[in-house]
Amino acid sequence: MEYIEGYFRKEMSAEEITKFEQLILEDPLFAEEVAFYLSARQAAQDEGVIEKKERFREIYLQHKPAAPVRAMGRWSWYIAAASVIAVVIFSWYLYQRSAGPGQLANRYVEQHWQTLGVSMSSREDSIQTGLRLYNEGKWQDALRQFEEIIQSGVAGSEVKKYAGIVALRLKDYDKALVYFTELSQYKLYANPGLFYQAVTLLERNRSGDPENAKQLLLQVVQNDLEEKETAREWLRKL
């Protein structure tokens, strides 16, 4: 494989290139290996594109603008505007009264984990089943599904993340912490494990939990990890 790679990385002399191309014509097994090298790279590229698209979908769903409203008459606009102002003032009043640790975590959970994105990828159908169960509100079944995958020994970071989220929604905080701690140990591009542990501790809100959550949030900010901006904002509020 290293030899084949040398060719495609243009690391060969003119003489070596001729020899390489001759070998393709003369040795069917070698030609097959070259074709595999290119096909594998393309398959990995396709898979990467699907992953990126799924990431984009998650971002879009999080920031999606609200659906457009129907056209209204002038008075309806005045009434709507007055109602909005009243709601904003009332919400602000409530917000000021209730920006405690639990509320911060609750709001995050409601905003981000109402539903979980079902992927378009062809792999790991059992994960998709778990996600669909979650989105249908069957949290116990979803957790059972994710835990079965974990017990089968083939689970990656994604399944640990989902198992943690479902456990948190079921208020099984100890279990959620176990899964999020395991998630944070994966060497990932972007690992939200520490931040999710902080969310769990803030929602559980037992004695000592907010302090431990703050330490985790600090680590998220200092190490430039996933959800750094939210962590920074929460540290200001806590």
Added chain:
Amino acid sequence: MSSVKTFHHTADKLLTAGLLQGGLQKRRSEEQLFTSYAYFIQEGIRKYSLQEEDAFDAYADTVLSAIEKITNGSFESRSSLKTYLYQIFHNKCVDLLRKKTTNKYSVHRTLSIKDSLFNISDAARSVIQRLADKSDWAALRQKLGELGENCRKALLLWADGHSDQEIAATIEYKTAAVAKTSRIRCLEKLRQLYKAR
């Protein structure tokens, strides 16, 4: 007006520079690029009467195509990123309306393999092309999923054009040489899994 232009020019430069870097910085720049013009999706719904899902697909494909052009050096910054993206997006929306985009992945795949074979001699190229056409893409992608987390990630990063040094930094291999050896080992493992299917 000119200060607005300067601002956009600087923002474009920062974004393209970020995309040309590897690892986490590239990932962030990709997400930033996606978010910056995500309002195109609403435009696709309003102006081209597309379903939201189709408008999202057109926009996501637009961003992915722009990222590819920027990273392989074929975006020449003659227009602003916004204009460039909008042009691609417009074409994709029109294509969608004409329903020309069925099976877009296979089109993309054939082109990419052809790109790799660009400099190879005619005789050798036709041998490889014929063999590659026989590949079972679904099985290959499924087997990729069966590799360990690090292996799969290393191969995805490699296919996305990351250097071994960047792969080492992302997956925490000690050196670029270790990343290369591990990556090639992963490729061999994938081959064994694929052959044994």
